Amino acid sequence: MxxxxxxxxPRLSQLAAQIELTPLQTALAGASRPDVLSFAMGxxxxxxxxxxxxxxxxxxVIAANRSALQYTLPxxxxxxxxxxYLVSRGLTCLPDSVFLTHGAQxxxxxxxxxxxDPGSPIxxxxxxxxxxxxxxxxxxxxxIFMALG
Numbered sequence: 001m002x003x004x005x006x007x008x009x010p011r012l013s014q015l016a017a018q019i020e021l022t023p024l025q026t027a028l029a030g031a032s033r034p035d036v037l038s039f040a041m042g043x044x045x046x047x048x049x050x051x052x053x054x055x056x057x058x059x060x061v062i063a064a065n066r067s068a069l070q071y072t073l074p075x076x077x078x079x080x081x082x083x084x085y086l087v088s089r090g091l092t093c094l095p096d097s098v099f100l101t102h103g104a105q106x107x108x109x110x111x112x113x114x115x116x117d118p119g120s121p122i123x124x125x126x127x128x129x130x131x132x133x134x135x136x137x138x139x140x141x142x143x144i145f146m147a148l149g
Contacts, residue, residue: 023130024105074100105131112136 021029031038037045061068079095086093101107112135116122122136126147 022134024134027130104129105135108132109135 028043030036031043076095078100079098082098083093083095099110101110108129108131124132124136
């Protein structure tokens with residue numbers, strides 16, 4: 001193993017030197033420990049995964065479409081299925097009305113960028129999604145936190 005002395009490493013920018021773990025990264029690190037059974041962070045017990053069924057489904061999808069694992073914009077079949085589901089629930093929905101993201105954090109970030117200006121006042125419950133609080137804390141400092149109830 002090669003050990004590098006700190007002096008031999010490239011100098012980082014002032015911003016990079018100040019980067020700390022986000023609350024989500026800290027929680028994920030704690031929840032990932034083998035002695036912790038976490039009901040948070042979207043981390044189900046991997047022993048409960050239907051591994052054989054997932055492998056078989058993956059094999060079928062890739063055999064039918066070699067490009068299935070490639071990024072594409074947008075995923076029209078998924079948007080159509082989402083619309084069909086919403087229509088079955090009595091809602092009106094067109095594929096052009098569906099915007100797909102890669103997860104909750106990206107969705108929250110996009111909505112915040114679309115609707116909020118830096119310094120905008122924000123009202124939220126004091127107990128809320130840590131990812132949202134981190135995102136808001138970086139850009140919007142006028143948070144008003146309210147107790148539940």
